[in-house]
Amino acid sequence: MEERRELRRMPPGERCPECGSVKWYLQDGLRFCSRGHQIEGFIQFDVGEDEDSGRLGAVTRREREIRSSEKRQLSGQEGKSLYLEALQLLLRNQALWLIHEKGYGEELETVIRDLWDLRIRGSSSLATADHDTAEAQLEMFSSQSLPEENKTAWKLRSRTQSWDPERDADWPMPTLPETLGLCYLASLLLRIPTRLGELLHWANNGNIPYKTAYHDLPREMQDRLPSAYVKALKLPLRSSLQGGIFYRTVMDLVLSYHLNYGMVFPEISSVSLLVQYAKMLALPIESIVATKRLSAALGYRFQFAVNKTNILPIDHPEIRLITLLIFATKLCFPFKGNQPSTEGLGTAYLPRFEWETWRQGLVQHPEDEELPNKAAEFEAMTPNQVVHMNDEELDAYFAHMTALVDKRNENPITQFFPTETPAAPAPPVPEMSEDEVDQRASRLLSQTLEPPRGLGIIEAEGPSGASDDIMYEAFRSVQDLSGTAAAFYKATGDAAGIPLDLVVRAVYMLEQRVVSWQKGQRAMDTGGW
Structure with missing residues (x-):
């Protein structure tokens, strides 16, 4: 009788279905438990203590298919x-x-x-x-x-x-x-x-x-x-x-x-x-x-x-x-007083x-x-503000963020989950x-223009009062603006699309150039040059 081979322990969870033995040996390419019962489902190579030791036959591996995929995002x-x-x-x-x-x-x-x-x-x-x-x-x-x-x-x-x-x-x-x-x-x-x-x-x-x-x-x-x-x-x-x-x-x-x-x-x-x-x-x-x-x-x-x-x-x-x-408007129509400050x-x-x-x-x-810049408001939101949003505000916030998220590399599994609909562009x-525009200008001019003084109208103000009326006002910064000047400067800047501080700086530059020009003209008139 052929001598039995060395007994080996079965992997955890496996045992002989006949006697429950957990040890086995190999004989003639078949596996038997320690008591001689044949164990079905045996793989045709020996699994030793070391990986791949006792291999009884060649193992053929299927080559993995190489998939050629075009890169979508260019560079x-x-x-x-x-x-x-x-x-x-x-x-x-x-x-x-x-x-x-x-x-x-x-x-x-x-x-x-x-x-x-x-x-x-x-x-x-x-x-x-x-x-x-x-x-x-x-x-x-x-x-x-x-x-x-x-x-x-x-x-x-x-x-x-x-x-x-x-x-x-x-x-x-x-x-x-x-x-x-x-x-x-x-x-x-x-x-x-x-x-x-x-x-x-x-x-x-x-x-x-x-x-x-x-x-x-x-x-x-x-x-x-x-x-x-x-x-x-x-x-x-x-x-x-x-x-x-x-x-x-x-x-x-x-x-x-x-x-x-x-x-x-x-x-x-x-x-x-x-x-x-x-x-x-x-x-x-x-x-x-x-x-x-x-x-x-x-x-x-x-x-x-x-x-x-x-x-x-x-x-x-x-x-x-x-x-x-x-x-020119400030010269012809001073903010304070009614007499023009130019000749x-x-x-x-x-x-x-x-x-x-x-x-x-x-x-x-x-x-x-x-348009109300909701996007800028959302960008400035803090986590605490987001937590305290109501349902309507939260939906608008998520819709805004969805419009900004890049969806090109989405995982296919995300198609099974609902997404926020991107916010529709504001009209x-x-x-x-x-x-x-013409009608509004005509209406305002009819309300703001009055006949000039001095044409048959007796003024209550004396010469001293008149001299105060012709003073020209220059503003170096936004903080120096009077209420009327701020309204006029801002309306002009809005029409041109530039901020108020830029308007103030540009006007003040012009005023300084005019002052220099006046000094030059006076010097020429007096023969100073």
Whole structure:
């Protein structure tokens, strides 16, 4: 009888079904328990103490199938090219909106396309750019600029960008606000009177394609855009474009076109824009006349200063225009008193302007009313505030966050769980028609204008009182503004799309230049030169 082999212990949980023995031995390729009962289901190789020891036959493993999958999210040059295509699509939609909704000529699209071609002509150099620098190439514009940035934003010569293809990875990628800037410059080349404030309000209020730039893209383009550019295209949903940033973007484009191609843009349509501002602010025609005479006396032109080394706010043609309008209006219709504080501008028989009536009757223009920025409120929410939200607020919060979450890499199992429906875009703010603007201006002017004094009207005030009435008020900072001045400055800034502090600084710069000009004129008159 063949000698039994060495007994081995069965794995935990196994035993002989006949006798319950937990030990076994191997004989003739079969497994038996220690008492000789055959154990069924034996695998045809010996499992020893060490792994794979005593193997009785060759083991064949099936080769794992190699799945080839295309990477959906692009990177490097392909990702940047797709981002440029997305901006080009947005730019075309903006051009079509201006043509169909605002009645601009069809040649606007051609001019915008030519400007865009010049802007991205150096993008071919991106083929050699490293993917690691993708996020560094894109400047993320924030809606709330830093205080120091506000102070130095207008004295840059270094803002001029070189679009030379030889820059390779350093070639500056276009930004989202540049699309609006190109629309403005194309209108300027075609001599279409367009205010920067108009474009800004249309963008922030959802009229012109801008806020929903990412969601307006085809689904395939959304899925393949790099994350850095997705964030840039979604930024308008989270924060509004600020006027200071938009004005600076336009100035940067003008300087860059001049540096790279020697282009010089024409002057803005100052008279047409001046009339638009006067209507929106319900100002008398005397303000327009005085503004034109002041600009002629000071030798001011309304063209972009491309040859200056330090660019100040007042060097922007549209900011210069509104500062002259404010200055001329203050000269003709002082906030305190009723006599004009200027001579030589044909103001001998100016009507009186009741500023308090104007202040009370001026209804804020619908263009100045931006949509309630719920997105900004949600971004500033603290965890404690979220916890104390009611059901309706919580649903709105989750809907907002859902719109910002990237869904391209979703786990397939998530399809079995309900998701929040993204919040629908807010409807655009209705605009006031031109007839409504004219009617409002006529109504306010009829209430605020009174006949000039001195024409058969006996004044109760003596010469000493009159001398106090002709004092001109200058304000160096926002804190120095009187109530009427603050209302007037803010209304003008809202119409132009720039913040109050920038308006105050620009007007004060102009006032100081006028003081210097007056001193020079007096010196010339007295033979001091």
